[in-house]
Amino acid sequence: MIRHALIQFKPHKAQIKRNFDSLADILDQLKNEDVDVVTLPEASLSGYFLQAGVREQALSAEQVYEMLEQILQEIGWQKPVDICLGFYERFADDFFNSALYAEFNTAQAGIKHIHRKIFLPTYGVFDEERYVSQGHQLAAFATRFGRAGMLICEDAWHSSTAAVLALKGADILYIPTATPIREIHDPEPTNARRWRSTAIGIAAEHGVYVLTTSLVGFEGGKGFTGYSNVVDPYGQVVAQAPLLDEQVLITDIHLESIQVARYESPLLADLHANLSELVSAFTEAAEASMRKGRP
Numbered sequence: 001m002i003r004h005a006l007i008q009f010k011p012h013k014a015q016i017k018r019n020f021d022s023l024a025d026i027l028d029q030l031k032n033e034d035v036d037v038v039t040l041p042e043a044s045l046s047g048y049f050l051q052a053g054v055r056e057q058a059l060s061a062e063q064v065y066e067m068l069e070q071i072l073q074e075i076g077w078q079k080p081v082d083i084c085l086g087f088y089e090r091f092a093d094d095f096f097n098s099a100l101y102a103e104f105n106t107a108q109a110g111i112k113h114i115h116r117k118i119f120l121p122t123y124g125v126f127d128e129e130r131y132v133s134q135g136h137q138l139a140a141f142a143t144r145f146g147r148a149g150m151l152i153c154e155d156a157w158h159s160s161t162a163a164v165l166a167l168k169g170a171d172i173l174y175i176p177t178a179t180p181i182r183e184i185h186d187p188e189p190t191n192a193r194r195w196r197s198t199a200i201g202i203a204a205e206h207g208v209y210v211l212t213t214s215l216v217g218f219e220g221g222k223g224f225t226g227y228s229n230v231v232d233p234y235g236q237v238v239a240q241a242p243l244l245d246e247q248v249l250i251t252d253i254h255l256e257s258i259q260v261a262r263y264e265s266p267l268l269a270d271l272h273a274n275l276s277e278l279v280s281a282f283t284e285a286a287e288a289s290m291r292k293g294r295p
Helices: 016-030 051-057 061-075 153-157 159-167 190-206 256-264 267-273 275-291
Strands: 002-008 037-039 081-091 094-104 110-116 141-143 146-150 172-177 209-214 216-219 222-225 229-231 237-240 247-253
Touching: 002 016, 002 209, 016 061, 016 247, 061 081, 061 094, 061 110, 081 110, 081 172, 094 141, 094 146, 094 172, 110 141, 110 146, 146 159, 153 159, 153 172, 153 190, 159 172, 159 190, 159 267, 172 190, 190 209, 190 222, 190 229, 190 237, 190 267, 229 247, 237 247, 267 275
Parallel strands: 002 037, 037 081, 146 172, 172 209
Antiparallel strands: 002 247, 081 094, 094 110, 141 146, 209 229, 216 222, 229 237
């Protein structure tokens, strides 16, 4: 059993110190709950709609790790804990929309993986590509509990990304998101339903746990949905936070159920068996795209 705390977080825009203080208060309340992994949303340390302000608010992964480590020391959290969160990253004189997974209070403590968002939306209210660079890597990574993978928001809307991580051995997918709400007066807005169905589809197809942690609050008149959820490898929603409001969603996941789910629905095994044909088809599609002058 792995106890997770999904923090449906409302950051103060462009106020990193204040946001770390708020996070410290939440972690202080959680420190006696025997939580193994804490997750936070996309851009949780600064707010999402920063535009050119990304350059002032971006932190290195090492800075984020050190600040989290300091918080845990100050509140007296002495037990091992892993933290997965989204932030704007400064790396090698460039800027990325990134997610970090790190381990604390163990002999192997440190940053375990950084995922840099691959699919940068440039439609509707989004204009990420103007302010951050594209990531180029999809990798599963080792944690204390097994192998995991991370995707950020739109990354998860492309079915191939989750498939790659599952093929690389991920049993848990962490998806930090910041999705502006539509139909705010609807008891279940369209994009909230789509995010839940996306998580269900990923989990059921690949026999993985999917943990989606979503931003809440308002920035420039745009509200974020919340609706964070945990979906098991059968595609069943086992926990879900409310719309719009801050909440800490605590749930236990059981990795032993993955093997049973994949035995009963061997879609991932079928994907492995047909991988060479799919790779050939992707290669042909890429070559055709290049001939047509598409990037």
